[in-house]
Amino acid sequence: MNDMLDPSAFASLITAHDDGNYADAVVPPIFQTSLFTFSEYDEMIASYRGEKVRPIYTRGLNPTVRMFEDMLAKLEGAEDALGFASGMSAISASVLSFVEPGDRIVAVNHVYPDAFRLFGTLLKRMKVEVTYVDGRDEEAVAKALPGAKVLYLESPTSWVMEAHDVGALAALAKKHGAISMIDNSWASPVFQRPITLGVDLVIHSASKYLGGHSDVVAGVVAGSKEMIARLKAEAYPYLGGKLSPFDAWLLIRGMRTLPLRMKAHQESALTIARRLQGLDVVETVCHPGLANRLPAGLTGTSGLFSFIFKEGVDIRAFADHLKLFKLGVSWGGHESLVVPGEVVLQQKAQPNSAHTFGIHARSVRLHVGLEGTEVLWSDLQEAIAVAS
Ligand SMILES: Cc1ncc(COP(=O)(O)O)c(C=O)c1O
Incomplete structure (x- = not known):
């Protein structure tokens, strides 16, 4: 860090x-x-x-x-x-x-x-x-x-x-x-x-x-x-x-535990983001820590990031096969969460608005919690294997 x-x-x-x-x-x-x-x-x-x-x-x-x-x-x-x-x-x-x-x-x-x-x-x-x-x-x-x-x-x-x-x-x-x-x-x-x-x-x-x-x-x-x-x-x-x-x-x-939690979120999320980036089924990973450098003033990264699957991945099967990552919309807690972009896009930005907040329909947002990097990575790998 x-x-x-x-x-x-x-x-x-x-x-x-x-x-x-x-x-x-x-x-x-x-x-x-x-x-x-x-x-x-x-x-x-x-x-x-x-x-x-x-x-x-x-x-x-x-x-x-x-x-x-x-x-x-x-x-x-x-x-x-x-x-x-x-x-x-x-x-x-x-x-x-x-x-x-x-x-x-x-x-x-x-x-x-x-x-x-x-x-x-x-x-x-x-x-x-x-x-x-x-x-x-x-x-x-x-x-x-x-x-x-x-x-x-x-x-x-x-x-x-x-x-x-x-x-x-x-x-x-x-x-x-x-x-x-x-x-x-x-x-x-x-x-x-x-x-x-x-x-x-x-x-x-x-x-x-x-x-x-x-x-x-x-x-x-x-x-x-x-x-x-x-x-x-x-x-x-x-x-x-x-x-x-x-x-x-x-x-x-x-x-009282904020700095310790942030350190753990950062380490697990960055490791998982890098591994996702190396997968054939993943198109892009949106995580500021993957850029050459962070903008001035941002000294670390948290547990929240998103990625976009390539076409052909069954996102519903991916979500349903996750065991540790629960389907949930908030973030910042001890627990790992996942939200598919296509779910969020069901709710209009405003009536009659086509605004999408930049959310891609094949994107998935992860909140990487404190369960431990390797168990979380196994969970993701198994669900991706079923969905691809
Ligand atoms: C980036 C961001 N800002 C503000 C809010 C709103 O906070 P609250 O749900 O505590 O009203 C949220 C909630 O998800 C959020 O994600």
């Missing part, structure tokens, strides 16, 4: 919050409460005036959620972070906080399908226009940016795994006065820290690698104190997509 998290950020994942406030518990408590009461009028009024910051109601502030937010901000090298009830809630709150009717967003091709749908429905009704560009083509991005309010990035993307030079794109956004945002779910802060590359807001579906155990749906946004304060002031309380204390606690637990 290239350089992982710096050692002090890694250590902070393990030791976070053992600060003596909670009877020196190794694992922090869950503040599973909606409400925090006051014993004195003066304290309550000071809190309402903002003179004293303390929890009042969990939709605003909850100590367990705050612990998770602090941990993630540290990992991303950000000043602050805000937890959400889902990745989509983090995406919608981030975008809605910074646009108004008449504004334009520039987004890279192949963003996560529900982000694409958000842009094409709610934002369209709000008269916010979205221009899609190839994120690999910096000239095209520069051409699209004048007058845009937001540059929305996702790198690497989550089906064709297109990887962009995030620092270069963030610099272009800055030059044109646009706010840059990135969906960093694929790389996790272990392999990409966009704030350090000049991006303004970093968004995660925490349901993926941050949680890591397929038991949480959550999201988070990291950025400067000023930008997070803007989110906190409006979209966060009014849209109300608050991360729950129990889910924050599960994320804190999951994140």
